[in-house]
Amino acid sequence: MSNFKVLPILDPEAAGAVAPCCPPLTERPLTAEEAEQTARMFKALGDPVRLRLFSLVASHEGGEACVCDISDVGVSQPTVSHHLKKLKEAGLLTSERRGTWVYYRVEPSVLAAMGRLLTSAALN
Amino acid sequence: MSNFKVLPILDPEAAGAVAPCCPPLTERPLTAEEAEQTARMFKALGDPVRLRLFSLVASHEGGEACVCDISDVGVSQPTVSHHLKKLKEAGLLTSERRGTWVYYRVEPSVLAAMGRLLTSAALN
């Protein structure tokens, strides 16, 4: 009976960083706190290997991929694992174990939010 | 007569990194080279101070601002200068000296390109 699990609600990092953050960069100056939050996401995509991993997951069918499908990016397996963890901590990916394999999935709302940050009012 | 100047065409870094780069992250996996290029821009926005500086310039009237208008972000003047240089090298800002002051301006096409990278087809 001690065998039930805590629901995977989302780690606090991801949950906090995602939802309400930030008007377009062109609308008004970001506050220090907003910048801190938002920079975390940009930083996560600021490494070539991580960006490729993210793109591999995002472009995979269903927006989700097994680690085994995407680990051919020229670095060792521990490094891949490390980068996927970083992407997860930044709230850009979520992961789920299904049997032997672990699947990573993009968080579409975050993608959209980051897009909004950059797109709207390309000039003001 | 030795007093003429080379036209400020744009430094090669900025010129090269900007134009044609990259389909939406969700469309297909980025190649290593594409990832290298694109990551440079995300990385530039991946520091809170730089992100604030960028936002300060982008949200300033005309999408341009004097250094003196934006240097109150809690770090020393050399640090501000350093970060502006990084943003420039990443192709996100351009600068121009006008008399005593130096003005930084956002590169709207780059902003739009980055937005496209993230927005289109939030899920595929």
Add this chain to the structure above:
DNA sequence: TGTCTATGTTGACGGTTGTCGATACAGATG
């Protein structure tokens, strides 16, 4: 010319990051 202000550069220091090999853990299968 000299001086003042605005901005950039240099050099150094401490903290962070990307990487790997070794190892640990989880689930499947025998």
Add this chain to the structure above:
DNA sequence: CATCTGTATCGACAACCGTCAACATAGACA
């Protein structure tokens, strides 16, 4: 149970990065 495979963690190391004080440079103005 043992073993095999897929993935995560650990520990270490070199490289990189953000920061500052000190100094350098550029233009304005007297």
